[in-house]
Amino acid sequence: MAQRIVAVNADKIPALFGVVDENIELLGRQYGVDIKLRGGSLEISGADGDAERAARVTEKLFELAERGVEITKEKVRAGIDLEAAGRLDEMLSLSTDAVAVTNRGKLVKCRTLGQREYVDAVRKNTVTLAVGPAGTGKTYLSVAMAATAFKNNEVEKIVLTRPAVEAGEKLGFLPGDLQEKVDPYLRPLYDALADMFGAEAYQRLIEKQVIEVAPLAFMRGRTLANAFIILDEAQNTTDEQMKMFLTRFGTGSKVVANGDITQVDLPPNKTSGLERALRVLSSVKRIGIVRLTDKDVVRHELIADIIRAYEKNS
DSSP states (O other): OEEEEEEOOGGGHHHHHOGGGHHHHHHHHHHTOEEEEETTEEEEEESHHHHHHHHHHHHHHHHHHHTTOOOOHHHHHHHHHHHHTTOGGGHHHHHHOEEEEOTTSOEEEOOSHHHHHHHHHHHHOSEEEEEOOTTSOHHHHHHHHHHHHHHTTSOSEEEEEEOOOOSSSOGGGSSSSHHHHHHHHHHHHHHHHHHHHOHHHHHHHHHTTSEEEEEGGGGTTOOBOSEEEEEOSGGGSBHHHHHHHHTOBOTTOEEEEEEOTTSOOSOTTOOBHHHHHHHHTTTOTTEEEEEOOGGGOOSOHHHHHHHHHHHHTO
């Protein structure tokens, strides 16, 4: 049994402990240690290595609290993941570096190690393929990066597309013309864009065709230069559609294709274009591949539990 003492600022203890001590309990469960407040210090008791790891994460969380960063359960999990990866020193930059700024002035930040790797891959590569479960921020982060690139004059156009594949519903039975039929499939993209630019500015950019949101079928036969191109729900592309999409970009463009290969809505006899692209393009230079996991879920902690339950019983 080992014991580590972590000296702390008493004013920041409530920030670290969290609501009903949920943060400190999470640390204790993760490392199998006992954490107690003794005067102005924290006493961490447990197996030698576990007590040491818990102390390192605790110290880093206190550093963040001293800088005014809110300590949430999500932040604690990020610290645990970073420590396991030997990258705990990145905790501050993960918590403070902004990917984008929304129309309302809110900073968009990476909230997990996987999200940081996703953003880094998009910045570094011409093409990025990202896979991960629902709630990992794949769509929102890619749109945020596209908006930032446009505002910084790095691209002249933003193109967002999605395959219009039915998930238990038939397009033919939906009311309206083709655009009205596919709009529900594109809604997450509309919402993210409006958040980045503001509803009125976003509509003006749509009208000027500076921002284009369209079904994947509309991409055939085009060459898109100086554009930030995002393919959402890419797991629902066929092999032919994915190849078509990945050959649409021209000079000065950046491409992101993301999806969840555990939620493919294609007919049973069709192979997911995203799944095959991950295999075929794994060794091609300037193509980044990122795999997010349940650890990167940021919507609600219960979603991660649901994902793990399905994976366990698949």
